Amino acid sequence: MSTQHTVFIVDDNQDFRESLAWLLEGAGYTVKAFESAEDFLLGYRQESGCLLLDVRMTGMSGLALQQELIKRGEIIPVIMITGHGDVPVAVQAMKNQAVDFIEKPFEDTAILELIQKTLDDVGEKFNQQKEANAALACWNQLSRRELDVAKLVISGLANREIAEKLDISIKTVEIHRSRVMSKMKVKRLAELMEKVTLIKSEIES
Structure with missing residues (x-):
């Protein structure tokens, strides 16, 4: 026990x-x-x-x-x-x-x-839920433009493609992308993808 x-x-x-x-x-x-x-x-x-x-x-x-x-x-x-x-x-x-x-x-x-x-098996499920709740709280702190950039980043687009799609400069994309990484408390794209996977159903609903 x-x-x-x-x-x-x-x-x-x-x-x-x-x-x-x-x-x-x-x-x-x-x-x-x-x-x-x-x-x-x-x-x-x-x-x-x-x-x-x-x-x-x-x-x-x-x-x-x-x-x-x-x-x-x-x-x-x-x-x-x-x-x-x-x-x-x-x-x-x-x-x-x-x-x-x-x-x-x-x-x-x-x-x-x-x-x-x-x-x-409650321990593993509990820890996963805590991680998901924390990730969702970070996601909800993103501004509308940061959300736009974040969604395109996780879809696999490069900064240049994001800039063209949103009709903004590459420099602006870089600034928003940096803020996304900071607010989501990650340093690498792989870490961002892991957190987004935890809350995929919530952010797509």
Whole structure:
């Protein structure tokens, strides 16, 4: 088990929340528990791990929190915790990218196995998402003309061809290209291409 991950619990039932936290801490996990979706949104800071999320809670529901995390581009995998009557909602949560769901009451071994399975590959995905988020933030800082130049650079055009296409001087292209490289925090074209590949779907939409 890797100690770099955190297991988040969001459930408005205090006894259940504390019991589950005790179980997970006893198994060696780092645990952060919240009594509401709103508290979780205030306290979460892009940590690698997984989220155990109750479907039905006072205030924002588990499904609404899941949808908000998707909207924010968070990569944290979600395991939905459901009561017997919540299975249709849990199925909807699965369609919204939940990795799995488990019904109350559940066996200790079942939840521990599910958590470990979920965490096995979360580190790599989390790091990739952090890199993509950082690259997109840099891309969004480019001016309109810098974006024009950047898109033509990554399409493979030389400075002279870019100048002709945009009807500007080669010197102006060089200035904008330098600014693009600086804002994207890269020194070589290959590095720029790598970052753009991470955010290709976002910048083409």
